[in-house]
Amino acid sequence: MSQYTAIATATGRDGRAFSSDGKLNVELALQKELGGTGDGTNPEQLFAAGYAACFATSMQMVARTKKVDVSGMSVTAEVGLVPNGQGGFQLEVALRTKLPESVPRDVGRELIEATHQVCPYSNATRGNIPVELLTE
Incomplete structure (x- = not known):
C-alpha cells in the first residue's frame, strides 16, 4: 500500500496542470524549440x-x-x-x-x-x- 499518492491532472502541452490539493497549478506551453510559444512551463x-x-x-x-x-x-x-x-x-x-x-x-x-x-x-x-x- 502506498504511503503517499500524488494526484495531478493536465489538459495538454498547451493548457494547465494542477494537483488535486490545489498546491500545484501551472500554465503549460509547448517549448519554442518544438514550435510553441514557450509561455508556460513544460x-x-x-x-x-x-x-x-x-x-x-x-x-x-x-x-x-x-x-x-x-x-x-x-x-x-x-x-x-x-x-x-x-x-x-x-x-x-x-x-x-x-x-x-x-x-x-x-x-x-x-x-x-x-x-x-x-x-x-x-x-x-x-x-x-x-x-x-x-x-x-
Whole structure:
C-alpha cells in the first residue's frame, strides 16, 4: 500500500496542470524549440524539478546513514527530449550534484552512487532512460 499518492491532472502541452490539493497549478506551453510559444512551463521542466528534489532528499537520507554532512548540497537535473528514431521522443537525464568542499571526492562519489540506488525517481527510470551522474 502506498504511503503517499500524488494526484495531478493536465489538459495538454498547451493548457494547465494542477494537483488535486490545489498546491500545484501551472500554465503549460509547448517549448519554442518544438514550435510553441514557450509561455508556460513544460513536462520536462516539471520532471527535472521533481527528480532534482527527490535525488537531493534521498542524498540527505543516505548521507545521514553514512554520517556525512552534506549541508548546502544541491542537485540540478537536466532533462533532454530526444528523438527515439521511431517517430517519437524519449527522455535523457543528467544529474549534477554539487557537494560541500568538505566532502572528499571519493566519498562524494560513493554517496551519489548509493543515492542513485534508493531515489524513487532513479529506481523508476533505471533501464528505461539514460541517466548520467555528474559532480560539480
